[in-house]
Amino acid sequence: MKEKMLVIIVAALLIAILSYSVLSQDVTCTFTAFDPNFGSSVSFSLPYPTNESWQNTTNDTMSIHVSNENGETMNISFHWANHTRIDYNDSVSNDSTVTIHTGTTYDHYQQYNWYANLSSVTYSNQSSIYWFKGEAYDWDINRDQYANQTDLDLIHALYLQATVSRTDINGDGKVNYLDRSSLQHHWGEDYT
Ligand SMILES: [Ca+2]
């Protein structure tokens, strides 16, 4: 009786060891398939808003270019960094740009982190995490979250000149007393 029990225990141990070995191999294979350096994979490029950029607070367009070395149709989903799904598309062609709208009006100076998930029948991949910030107020020319002398100095440096820079606060193509007046309406404000 004791011998039978011993045989059963040894057999169970062998099965457990074999199962662990097989499962470990599966995990290894999965990581190989996800490796972006592996021959066939799905990948991302040209994120919009451009990574680390300032974004107009009312422009909610978001897009990314996707490709698949096997040419398969793919599913894509866009997410904020806290994993909330923004939008998705279940039928994306190889080598195409996917555009969605976030439906969000961005807060000035606020940073928004996002990423995309992409999968085909065979492969899947997650993009890097990209970020952009809601654009600074127009009169905070150097975007440091204060309306003060530093901004006025930037106006004076280009005074009476035609410019397309942020120094032209009202966007009329020249820097003059109107831009200085816009700043003075907000003088001393702190947006931190
Ligand atoms: Ca400023």
Ligand SMILES: [Ca+2]
């Ligand atoms: Ca102007």
